[in-house]
Amino acid sequence: MGRNKKFNTDNVRHQLGELFIQHGFSGTSLDDIVNHTGLLRGSLYSTFGSKQGMFISALEFSLKGSDEQLKWGLLIVAMLEVTPKSDKVRRLVQTWYLEDSSEKTAEKIGLALIRHSGINTEKADNNGK
Numbered sequence: 001m002g003r004n005k006k007f008n009t010d011n012v013r014h015q016l017g018e019l020f021i022q023h024g025f026s027g028t029s030l031d032d033i034v035n036h037t038g039l040l041r042g043s044l045y046s047t048f049g050s051k052q053g054m055f056i057s058a059l060e061f062s063l064k065g066s067d068e069q070l071k072w073g074l075l076i077v078a079m080l081e082v083t084p085k086s087d088k089v090r091r092l093v094q095t096w097y098l099e100d101s102s103e104k105t106a107e108k109i110g111l112a113l114i115r116h117s118g119i120n121t122e123k124a125d126n127n128g129k
Contacts, residue, residue, distance in 0.1 A: 021073035
């Protein structure tokens, strides 16, 4: 019989999402994940299977949750880095888009991309001065 998990999977999925948003998929190493979550490699791999499995789990978690920043950040990382290389992630994003998008989705994606790039989205006071 396997050992009981000693961590909250949803909390870890949220932590993974934050890390992937901050560093991107390619820029996030397993050492980064271990350091950020405090979990052992074996625990991570037995729960999620792979780094891509960790990303997919975090993305699925974000799409079902209420944290808009997490959702849009992971969608941007997925679209920029992961969907070109992963059919599973591409299908996940496409399904979300077809089922949950609205006429404002493209605008929200654009705004999330601008924020992800570090550009301040608040208008300057005093007529741009």
